[in-house]
Amino acid sequence: MSEAPLLQADGIAKHYPVKKGLIIAREVGAVRAVDGVSFSLYRGETLALVGESGCGKSTTARLVMRLIEPSAGHVHFRGEDVTKVTGAKLRALRRRLQIVFQDPYASLNPRLTVADAIAEPMAVHNIGNAASRRARVEELLRLTGLRPFHANRYPHEFSGGQRQRIGIARALAVEPEVVVCDEPVSALDVSIQAQVVNLLRDLQQRLGLSYLFIAHDLAVVKHVADRVAVMYLGRIVEVAPKHALFSDPRHPYTRALLAAIPRPDPARRGGVRPLAGDLPSPLAIPPGCRFHTRCPHAQAVCREQDPPLREIAPGHTSACHFAEDLPRFDAEAGAGVPPVAARRLAAYAAARAARTAA
């Protein structure tokens, strides 16, 4: 990982002004949906972005794709500033950055056949002619586990998992380097999740893709990610390689997330103390450390000083004043792979084995 990052976000922020008054609108505040997020994505890796609802994961994805304009910060893709380019350069950039959406029912135009939906990005970028695009559509359908004769069907004739495959095929049509996966499996049944997650991993290996993988399901993250970035209230609070994050989390919020993974075993219940309080409003972000209102380890300094994201071990950064001093993470109570996740991981592994055997 000594090479330069493929995609680098640098303090990106998105603030939505809140206005009051019907005729003369005064700005009374701002929703700080994303508030200074920095991360790097390297070639061929999967960076997972996790966090609870409303923490700004999807907004970050859209900022990176420049589907919305950032209030501050920069995103560099291969040294080019995504937030500045316009016209033909932006179009060229869009070819290399693609997105897979969460809801497979809303992400396909119901009036376009599968072939039209997948071929359209190629037509927009003037790739090939009608015949070669048609051949590529069939190739992509095969690649994503569908059949060539599906090309003439409409989206409503497919199941959720199949639609998600179509969405992936559409994203891959222009041969992107980075694919932003915005919760690509959270709208699917667990059994279908395994298929789609494994498909994404196969494609990554075959095509050398880099994924920015947004998720809230830690079992899925554990399966696909190389590195994990944890977001809380518009900020990244911890970034670490997957194994380090799951075995030795160095931010109280990450620990709370890991501890909150449901455990069906009644004997192991009760050891988890859920976080007190609610997620503060992004309209009124607490001063100091934004997690201090819910943090079991909060001290006076946390209420006053905003802890920067600092490196505590090679490749492991945490935004906690006491990252090094946190008590040992109790693997029994919260870490380790909880049985439900273990079973799902086993299911993923079994599906993978079956795929490679087939």
Added chain:
Amino acid sequence: MSAAIEPLVQQEAAPPKRPGTLARLLREPAAAFALVLVVLVIGAALLAPVLSPTDPFDNDLSLAMQVPGSPGLPLGADAQGRNMVTRVLYGLRVTLLMGLASVAIGGILGALVGFAAAYYRRIDGLLMRLMDVMLSFPAILFGLALAAIFGPGIQAVVLALSVATIPLMARIVRGSALAVMGLDYIEAARATGMSDARIILRHVAPNCLSSIFVFATLRFGQVILLGSALSFLGLGAQPPIAELGAMASDGRNFLFFAPHIAVIPCVAIFAVVLAFNVLGDALRDALDPRLRT
């Protein structure tokens, strides 16, 4: 569970043949009937000079108010003794032209405004307030003003009705376009780097078709009635030009002695409006891939 995550079982069946839009349209009897009626009505209007037994302005006072079924007069004659068959055929021409032209012109302009307002949220407020201003003028009043400027005639009526249709269509299109704009496939299209025009034409507009169709067919009936009202006020078709609404209003003076003079054009209006409404509904369904079986 392990069975559920096996790769999808796919049958190697040949793709089934899909019926085309027209075939699906004709499968419904009411739609097929409406299509035939619309074709007949348009054909009759276009071929009026060939089909008509007499000249539309040819009057013979000795035949005035002859009842339908009189020799040579299957639909009777009006108060001036003009053959009703000829009058209805020529009237259809003017009425259809008026209805179709004003729905088409007003509908297209209104849809453009609606798409622009939904797609470019920056100008949404401005465009929609402008539409509100247009909406506040009654079509009849606007027609009166236009007739005062350009003189009464079909052109003034078409212009007035088109302008009156713009804000209505704009509001309806904006509403359904806004709903479509919030869906992920629009974002996917933007992420692909498509031009705004392409996104609107290929992704937004086709998904608003159903409300556009419903409104256009509804509006077609209203426009014909409004046009008739303008003719009735003496602003539209000027005598002796035949227009179904004007004919109906002429006939009202003789409602008790010769009801056919008013009733026949009214029945014609009713049939035309009904046929276009049924056809519009069926066309909307036939064009929607989700309703295909």
